[in-house]
Amino acid sequence: MNEYKLTTRCEEDTISIAENLEAEKFPGMVICLNGELGSGKTVFTKGFAAALGISETITSPTFNIIKEYLNGEMPLYHMDIYRLEDNPESTGLLDYFDKDGVVIIEWANMIEDYLPEERLDVYFKVIEEDKRIIKFIPHGQKYEELCEDAL
């Protein structure tokens, strides 16, 4: 399984990567974002959403758990599992993987057992104030091709 590592030196770099991934989007795409608070997960999501043509402001779904943005080129389902205490099966979150939009999940590792096997895992590591190392691990052929084409 291939890993892709990219270094970013400012928010714009992260946004740029998100835009490149958005350009290769497909219905049912699942991107899992992992990393500490402030490492760039929501910045990435904002960049992705802007590329989708979503005009609404993307805010962290930490308290809502799931936010839907339906007025872009494709629906965007933005989840944050951080505060989820229930078993995900009893919440209806898993339905989102069967819809035809893009699912972006922050803190996805908290529901690892319930994630689709085919997905893109992204890991954000803070190096310095503005510097990040971002690791991409695609699972499944569609995602490997996605990384080859977009990164």
Add this chain to the structure above:
Amino acid sequence: MISLFLDTSSKKLVVILVKDKEIIGKKELESINDHSSYLVPFIKELLDLNNIKTNDINKIFVVNGPGSFTGTRIGVTVGKVLAFSNNIPVIPVSSLKQYIFSLENYDYYVSIIKDKNNRMYYGIYDKDYNDIVVDKYQTKDVFLKDINDLKNVVFISEEEIDGIDTIKPILNINKLIDYYKDKEINAHYLKPNYLKKIDAEDKL
């Protein structure tokens, strides 16, 4: 007898109105993520077109799963409220079993809904349409074990499954109504049947 049939358990929304074995109204909508917006207007439309009032309905058949978490709840809620407020009996129908009644002369009927991660929902029924294996959610390996010894068996699945000859699901509403018509329950007991957890035993 006037029967109302609701299925919101999958991406396809189905509402059927039957009067004395004749389908007098049917609405289907594929691939929508908005069952809650369409279900009640569809029901109303079918009733109005036929000059039927809600309290003229004799039985309400609701597909209560397995399937989508939110989807099954939409049908169950609407069915339950209609039934309770009009004192109409409600009958839960399995989203898997609903398709076996359009076939006959097999010793075993297996109905399958494929899910992600090599998992599937399935049920196995005998020649009289009765349950042998009640609807399960399992990995393909367990499924293969369960179907291993079956002869004169038919496999029903919307999606193709590697290594198994399947036919597409077709709904025969009259035969379904005939089979289920006495399996009424109190509306309060109508619950979604959402199976996702894999049996701990089978995992060992």
